[in-house]
Amino acid sequence: MLIALVIGPAVIRWLQGRKVGQIIRAEGPASHQTKRGTPTMGGIIIIVSTVIPTLLWARLDKRYVWVAMLATVWMGAIGFLDDYLKFIQGKPRGLVARYKLVGQVTFGLALAGYLLWNPLIANLPATATTLPFFKYVLLVLWPPLYVVFVTFVVTGTSNAVNLTDGLDGLASGLTVIAAGAFAIFAYLFGRVDSSAYLNVFYLPDAGELSVFCTGLMGATLGFLWFNAYPAQVFMGDTGSLAIGGAFGTVAILLKSEFLLLLVGGVFVAEALSVIMQTSVFRWRRRRYGRDYAEAHRVFRMAPLHHHFEKAGWAETKVVMRFYIIGILCALAALSTLKIR
Numbered sequence: 001m002l003i004a005l006v007i008g009p010a011v012i013r014w015l016q017g018r019k020v021g022q023i024i025r026a027e028g029p030a031s032h033q034t035k036r037g038t039p040t041m042g043g044i045i046i047i048v049s050t051v052i053p054t055l056l057w058a059r060l061d062k063r064y065v066w067v068a069m070l071a072t073v074w075m076g077a078i079g080f081l082d083d084y085l086k087f088i089q090g091k092p093r094g095l096v097a098r099y100k101l102v103g104q105v106t107f108g109l110a111l112a113g114y115l116l117w118n119p120l121i122a123n124l125p126a127t128a129t130t131l132p133f134f135k136y137v138l139l140v141l142w143p144p145l146y147v148v149f150v151t152f153v154v155t156g157t158s159n160a161v162n163l164t165d166g167l168d169g170l171a172s173g174l175t176v177i178a179a180g181a182f183a184i185f186a187y188l189f190g191r192v193d194s195s196a197y198l199n200v201f202y203l204p205d206a207g208e209l210s211v212f213c214t215g216l217m218g219a220t221l222g223f224l225w226f227n228a229y230p231a232q233v234f235m236g237d238t239g240s241l242a243i244g245g246a247f248g249t250v251a252i253l254l255k256s257e258f259l260l261l262l263v264g265g266v267f268v269a270e271a272l273s274v275i276m277q278t279s280v281f282r283w284r285r286r287r288y289g290r291d292y293a294e295a296h297r298v299f300r301m302a303p304l305h306h307h308f309e310k311a312g313w314a315e316t317k318v319v320m321r322f323y324i325i326g327i328l329c330a331l332a333a334l335s336t337l338k339i340r
Helices: 002-017 030-035 043-057 063-088 097-117 143-164 170-189 192-198 208-227 236-253 265-288 290-295 304-310 315-335
Strands: 128-130 138-140
Touching: 002 043, 002 208, 043 063, 043 208, 043 236, 063 097, 063 143, 063 208, 063 236, 097 143, 097 236, 143 170, 143 236, 143 265, 170 192, 170 208, 170 236, 170 265, 170 315, 208 236, 265 290, 265 304, 265 315, 304 315
Parallel strands: none
Antiparallel strands: 128 138
């Protein structure tokens, strides 16, 4: 957090000097037009402020730490390239969507392949995952299906966080909450005594991920100082893809992929709102025509946070209520430790 607070002003000045300003869609809420030109690509602050303390305080002889950091930097690099093309090179589309997806899928495939050939946990099948609310229940996947599953988790999570990053402080605040929850899970899973007491699988060395998760929590909390309404800087794809990639990878390493649905409940809802909106719109357009589809949307605007803005909620009200839901989601996830 201190690193983010120290380097934040310098990064913001550098972005302002480069004229790396946010582009606001014309069809978005009218109140967002005042955000035009606000520096973006601030995810650099989050990545640096996560990696440095992890290198300082985590045990670097544990593969968990390196895999989590690689996911953060890899996805952050994809986002940085997209932001660079969009805001510095002046290409409105940035990195073409399919190329961005290729980068995400490539990492997912590489991660799945690595975990299959070099399992991190000797006492569990490499393709196993656990189910929330069930004690000592393993879901062992067919290896090819596991590869698809891991790729989907990493890609889906990174895009879900990216879709959520649409209001001042929204994605960063929710990240603080989710990272804190994952830090607790990593710490408990990595201890012999607590894992035995809670009847969860013991994951040797997983506790080192708690260092990474608290680093991410602190980095994003420091970034939130500048990102809170009215935002001085946005994280851009640089930050949102990095955070999503980190969450997806941590969930995979902890064998808790389904727990991600609870911890990141708001991120999931935001992604589902976009999927529902586009799917129903396309179906209605084919069946009834474009005019009907435009007039009968599922949401007033997607992602979900814009729906509430269009309904008349103030931006700060949407953010604070999503924070509350995010806290409840994290508590629901933590309850699975005892409700089994």
